[in-house]
Amino acid sequence: MQTKPGWMELIYGSVKSGKSRSLISKINSIKNAIVEEKFNRESLIIKHPLDDNKTKEKISSFSEEKIDATECGTTKDIVKLVTKHTKFIFLGGIHLFDKDIVPFSKALINNGVIIVATGLNLTSDGEPYNYMPQIMTLTDVYNIEKGECFTPGCGENAYRSVKINNHFEPRCMKCYYKTKKTPSLVVVTGPMFSQKTIELIAKEKEKKRKLEINPIKDYANEFMNKDISAIFKWSEDKRYNLEKIVSHDGSFIDAIPVENNSQIIDYLQKNKQVGFIGFDEIQFFKEPYPLIKWLLEKGYSVYATCLKKDFRGEGFGDVPKILTLATTIINKEAYCTRCQKQPATETQRFIIEDGIKKPANYNDPIILVAGKDLYTSACRSCHSVPGKPANKYDNILKLKQIN
Ligand SMILES: [Zn+2]
Ligand SMILES: [Zn+2]
Structure with a gap:
């Protein structure tokens, strides 16, 4: 019998656009809909250690919501956690993984797993981030989070990130491309x-x-x-x-x-x-x-x-x-x-x-x-x-x- 394929939902956008908040709310909506034991058996909540590195072992949002997550720095680390029961993988910071994340995600989807991931699509230079082009090709549900442009007095929807000194800020298209x-x-x-x-x-x-x-x-x-x-x-x-x-x-x-x-x-x-x-x-x-x-x-x-x-x-x-x-x-x-x-x-x-x-x-x-x-x-x-x-x-x- 053929396995019913899973799918990939990607929550993406600029820095400070609320991607983690959106992932947490997704996790909670599934968690609340099924029995806890079943959720724990079938779900993996994972984050890359460099994704929001201030909160260890937790996915967190600006509104202070937090959810426990296992830290995985490589695709190999995720592979080890997957069992035959795994149905959902929630992944914070998919843009930070090595290139094996692409064939591994493909295989998971083909085997019926649903992946919900957050990722930055672009670097502050406006170029594709790591393997995000391949991840975005695999994606079935695109969920772009629009931050607010940080240029004083602007506040338009932000789709890009800029690096100022040592921190990153969201920018609208007009302010980014001037x-x-x-x-x-x-x-x-x-x-x-x-x-x-x-x-x-x-x-x-x-x-x-x-x-x-x-x-x-x-x-x-x-x-x-x-x-x-x-x-x-x-x-x-x-x-x-x-x-x-x-x-x-x-x-x-x-x-x-x-x-x-x-x-x-x-x-x-x-x-x-x-x-x-x-x-x-x-x-x-x-x-x-x-x-x-x-x-x-x-x-x-x-x-x-x-x-x-x-x-x-x-x-x-x-x-x-x-x-x-x-x-x-x-x-x-x-x-x-x-x-x-x-x-x-x-x-x-x-x-x-x-x-x-x-x-x-x-x-x-x-x-x-x-x-x-x-x-x-x-x-x-x-x-x-x-x-x-x-x-x-x-x-x-x-x-x-x-x-
Ligand atoms: Zn078919
Ligand atoms: Zn702007």
């Missing part, structure tokens, strides 16, 4: 057939309607107006129409096909009115991470749809790093066409060999633009990728089931 307009990044992600594009189409149509009702009087003199948009797509994606983005239900918007970042930058330098940038399927673009960083540094509002995982279930190109920059992540699930029970988080690719449809091999090329003929959506249990390297933690967890 821009005239407030930058933002919405990422709509999920497997194929999860209705991502429809979100971008709806957003763009909303902007067009707003402009029809309130037309801009002095268009030529506008600067980075968030109601004036430019939507870009990858020039090799010709599935429906090169200059349109079309959803499965037939609704569409106009889009500018591009081959590289400099075409986008040229366009924006010639069209200074544009303040809102949309991207469809950003995983296909060449080097989209530096492009998105550049757009945020200039103050643009960016809205991007993407596959976060390729057909092998691995992070798709730059997307994992882009997830760490997002101010909002809209995670979409599809329907598992195989078991027809679980929500689908994976894209299943097929190959046709001698007229027989089979799952595509791990070593096949990553980009292959096709539709329902060669792709479907699948849950973690039904996703099949022959040739995929073994995850040693899958075996370790299986052994724990026997013992």
Whole structure:
């Protein structure tokens, strides 16, 4: 019998944003719902010793709430604590762990464990924190905590952290990037057939309607107006129409096909009115991470749809790093066409060999633009990728089931 997969919920955001408070309240809500003995048998409450190192063996929040936790400095330390009864792992400071936290988390989820973790997505330099891109790719439930910007008199929602002398403070996007307009990044992600594009189409149509009702009087003199948009797509994606983005239900918007970042930058330098940038399927673009960083540094509002995982279930190109920059992540699930029970988080690719449809091999090329003929959506249990390297933690967890 296949195990019903678990999932990962990530509570993330800037420093001083209330991540631990949110984790404590999550733990208490589960603790209060089940018998104590069962909770103690099935749950592990763990913290990295460097996560809030002032409170040893405790996860604590600013509002003085505290909860006992076992300190683990490495993935190996957590592995030792897991038993066949483990159903929940609450983890404070997932961003501080070594790289094995990624395959270990994958194995736990595949074995039915629910992980609820807190983590800092970005360093104070605005770069992804350790293995957070990979962790954010695995995540199913994104819970961003918004602190308050510490710039005197600001108080806007904070999504970034800055280092001042020897301490860290939260900052809003505008104060962090020192821009005239407030930058933002919405990422709509999920497997194929999860209705991502429809979100971008709806957003763009909303902007067009707003402009029809309130037309801009002095268009030529506008600067980075968030109601004036430019939507870009990858020039090799010709599935429906090169200059349109079309959803499965037939609704569409106009889009500018591009081959590289400099075409986008040229366009924006010639069209200074544009303040809102949309991207469809950003995983296909060449080097989209530096492009998105550049757009945020200039103050643009960016809205991007993407596959976060390729057909092998691995992070798709730059997307994992882009997830760490997002101010909002809209995670979409599809329907598992195989078991027809679980929500689908994976894209299943097929190959046709001698007229027989089979799952595509791990070593096949990553980009292959096709539709329902060669792709479907699948849950973690039904996703099949022959040739995929073994995850040693899958075996370790299986052994724990026997013992
Ligand atoms: Zn601010
Ligand atoms: Zn399934």
